[in-house]
Amino acid sequence: xxxxxxxxxxxxxxxxxxxxxxxxxxxxxxxxxxxxxxxxxxxxxxxxxxxxxxxxxxxxxxxxxxxxxxxxxxxxxxxxxxxxxxxxxxxxxxxxxxxxxxxxxxxxxxxxxxxxxxxxxxxxxxxxxxxxxxxxxxxxxxxxxxxxxxxxxxxxxxxxxxxxxxxxxxxxxxxxxxxxxxxxxxxxxxxxxxxxxxxxxxxxxxxxxxxxxxxxxxxxxxxxxxxxxxxxxxxxxxxxxxxxxxxxxxxxxxxxxxxxxxxxxxxxxxxxxxxxxxxxxxxxxxxxxxxxxxxxxxxxxxxxxxxxxxxxxxxxxxxxxxxxxxxxxxxxxxxxxxxxxxxxxxxxxxxxxxxxxxxxxxxxxxxxxxxxxxxxxxxxxxxxxxxxxxxxxxxxxxxxxxxxxxxxxxxxxxxxxxxxxxxxxxxxxxxxxxxxxxxxxxxxxxxxxxxxxxxxxxxxxxxxxxxxxxxxxxxxxxxxxxxxxxxxxxxxxxxxxxxxxxxxxxxxxxxxxxxxxxxxxxxxxxxxxxxxxx
Amino acid sequence: xxxxxxxxxxxxxxxxxxxxxxxxxxxxxxxxxxxxxxxxxxxxxxxxxxxxxxxxxxxxxxxxxxxxxxxxxxxxxxxxxxxxxxxxxxxxxxxxxxxxxxxxxxxxxxxxxxxxxxxx
Numbered sequence: 001x002x003x004x005x006x007x008x009x010x011x012x013x014x015x016x017x018x019x020x021x022x023x024x025x026x027x028x029x030x031x032x033x034x035x036x037x038x039x040x041x042x043x044x045x046x047x048x049x050x051x052x053x054x055x056x057x058x059x060x061x062x063x064x065x066x067x068x069x070x071x072x073x074x075x076x077x078x079x080x081x082x083x084x085x086x087x088x089x090x091x092x093x094x095x096x097x098x099x100x101x102x103x104x105x106x107x108x109x110x111x112x113x114x115x116x117x118x119x120x121x122x123x124x125x126x127x128x129x130x131x132x133x134x135x136x137x138x139x140x141x142x143x144x145x146x147x148x149x150x151x152x153x154x155x156x157x158x159x160x161x162x163x164x165x166x167x168x169x170x171x172x173x174x175x176x177x178x179x180x181x182x183x184x185x186x187x188x189x190x191x192x193x194x195x196x197x198x199x200x201x202x203x204x205x206x207x208x209x210x211x212x213x214x215x216x217x218x219x220x221x222x223x224x225x226x227x228x229x230x231x232x233x234x235x236x237x238x239x240x241x242x243x244x245x246x247x248x249x250x251x252x253x254x255x256x257x258x259x260x261x262x263x264x265x266x267x268x269x270x271x272x273x274x275x276x277x278x279x280x281x282x283x284x285x286x287x288x289x290x291x292x293x294x295x296x297x298x299x300x301x302x303x304x305x306x307x308x309x310x311x312x313x314x315x316x317x318x319x320x321x322x323x324x325x326x327x328x329x330x331x332x333x334x335x336x337x338x339x340x341x342x343x344x345x346x347x348x349x350x351x352x353x354x355x356x357x358x359x360x361x362x363x364x365x366x367x368x369x370x371x372x373x374x375x376x377x378x379x380x381x382x383x384x385x386x387x388x389x390x391x392x393x394x395x396x397x398x399x400x401x402x403x404x405x406x407x408x409x410x411x412x413x414x415x416x417x418x419x420x421x422x423x424x425x426x427x428x429x430x431x432x433x434x435x436x437x438x439x440x441x442x443x444x445x446x447x448x449x450x451x452x453x454x455x456x457x458x459x460x461x462x463x464x465x466x467x468x469x470x471x472x473x474x475x476x477x478x479x480x481x482x483x484x485x486x487x488x489x490x491x492x493x494x495x496x497x498x499x500x501x502x503x504x505x506x507x508x509x510x511x512x513x514x515x516x517x518x519x520x521x522x523x524x525x526x527x528x529x530x531x532x533x534x
Numbered sequence: 535x536x537x538x539x540x541x542x543x544x545x546x547x548x549x550x551x552x553x554x555x556x557x558x559x560x561x562x563x564x565x566x567x568x569x570x571x572x573x574x575x576x577x578x579x580x581x582x583x584x585x586x587x588x589x590x591x592x593x594x595x596x597x598x599x600x601x602x603x604x605x606x607x608x609x610x611x612x613x614x615x616x617x618x619x620x621x622x623x624x625x626x627x628x629x630x631x632x633x634x635x636x637x638x639x640x641x642x643x644x645x646x647x648x649x650x651x652x653x654x
Contacts, residue, residue, distance in 0.1 A: 309550075310637075315639060315640025320557075
């Protein structure tokens with residue numbers, strides 16, 4: 001008996017079904033279920049294909065009677081199709097596994113990055129870490145992180161890595177444009193270059209999108225990832241193209257978004273921690289100063305009492321001597337000369353007592369006699385006195401004082417003793433800076449120089465003292481006016497109290513201003529602003 | 535003869551101010567303690583009192599308050615090392631002739647004291 005090849009038609013039809021199923025299975029969620037189904041179907045398919053042969057075997061019919069030579073192509077075709085379906089399914093499975101493997105690799109890298117982020121306490125290190133992790137694991141050309149800066153109210157480039165060719169925009173540390181930011185805030189997901197380009201092509205016509213394409217072009221940005229905290233855009237990360245040239249898949253973008261949001265939180269956390277640390281430092285300093293202030297008050301009060309007593313003792317002694325010298329005229333010349341010298345010495349003690357009192361007044365900032373002891377101060381006399389005070393400690397003739405004004409400068413309103421203290425401190429600092437420069441730079445042609453100049457503006461007199469000493473590093477400048485900060489290398493060279501006193505005397509007592517400028521290696525400049533008397 | 539009372543807890547201030555004014559024919563007493571000062575002021579009614587503010591025990595302000603509340607209108611000049619607006623106001627509210635700051639040169643003190651004593 002011969003069975004017609006019409007047997008193969010159902011098998012063929014079934015193969016088509018199998019292919020249809022294989023093509024549509026990606027839509028199914030559960031991979032295991034799919035495999036089970038496929039395997040089941042395959043088994044069924046095999047059974048169907050094997051059936052005829054089984055039948056032959058069972059029924060003892062010979063192959064030649066079952067199938068004719070014209071059946072051969074059909075058999076082959078069916079076989080190929082069934083096998084083909086099998087291989088198709090298998091290759092999908094393989095690529096799925098590969099994708100999972102990549103996923104897992106990403107997840108692992110991102111997990112490590114996330115952990116690492118939590119450990120890094122310092123903001124700049126953290127951002128550098130994130131950039132490096134991204135470049136390494138995602139394998140992109142370049143990566144940059146922009147963080148929102150509260151004060152500047154803009155996004156500032158905080159970290160960047162990778163190749164710089166074409167990454168010109170990254171050189172601009174401040175991200176001025178707002179259209180990209182607004183766009184991200186609106187769509188709340190990553191901005192993909194190809195996507196916006198297609199929007200423009202698709203006639204989204206609106207210049208804004210075109211502008212965004214331009215920006216991304218300038219930054220060579222393939223993707224811009226937003227990092228949101230509470231709905232506001234705290235950071236964004238710019239990624240260049242993948243080294244492989246492949247596009248970013250939606251899974252990847254989703255993973256990156258999560259990473260970016262996580263990074264935003266961590267970054268904010270770290271920067272908050274830095275803020276807290278700074279605040280704690282300032283609080284500690286303020287407490288220190290309050291305590292010191294209290295001590296200073298107590299100490300200066302005690303010292304004041306000593307000065308008062310000394311003054312009285314000297315005063316009475318002077319009085320006794322004077323009475324004795326005037327007396328009955330029985331004193332001989334030598335005795336009189338001796339007493340004269342004693343009287344002079346005691347007078348000097350009293351002058352020092354008075355000056356000591358003035359210094360304490362300057363230190364504590366309180367006023368005497370309501371008028372603050374102000375008078376019309378002659379600038380030239382003041383500088384003469386200050387320089388004289390400074391000359392005592394200056395060794396060797398290592399610097400020149402240059403005055404760039406004459407005797408026609410207007411008088412200033414102030415307390416002579418206090419201002420003398422101020423300028424003495426400024427000159428002393430310049431002297432120390434010059435000494436240090438000599439020591440560090442060993443320039444044989446170097447000659448220390450302190451220049452005094454003056455100008456009047458809006459009723460205020462500006463006295464400018466410029467030196468060519470070693471200068472101050474920018475990082476040290478903001479601490480200069482702290483009471484116990486000193487850049488003086490050796491201990492015991494002054495107390496570092498100078499600039500603090502200057503500020504107190506000029507700003508609190510004289511209601512003036514002190515300005516300080518410096519460039520390390522070049523020199524420093526102090527500008528004292530005081531009221532002018534006309 | 536004018537009677538001057540110096541109230542100050544510093545021994546040198548008391549001793550040397552006393553010597554100084556004694557040479558000028560003024561009857562000077564000096565007390566270092568607030569409580570005793572109140573007693574002496576009320577009993578002896580000096581012509582002028584130089585009253586130190588910051589003293590251990592009873593302060594100058596308390597002494598002033600005490601004597602005023604006891605009815606004494608004796609002339610008082612407050613002497614202070616530290617200026618405190620509150621204290622200045624309070625002192626003036628009890629009625630004082632003046633307020634001077636330490637450190638003070640004896641000669642200046644002399645002028646002030648002599649001027650005050652001459653008025654009476």
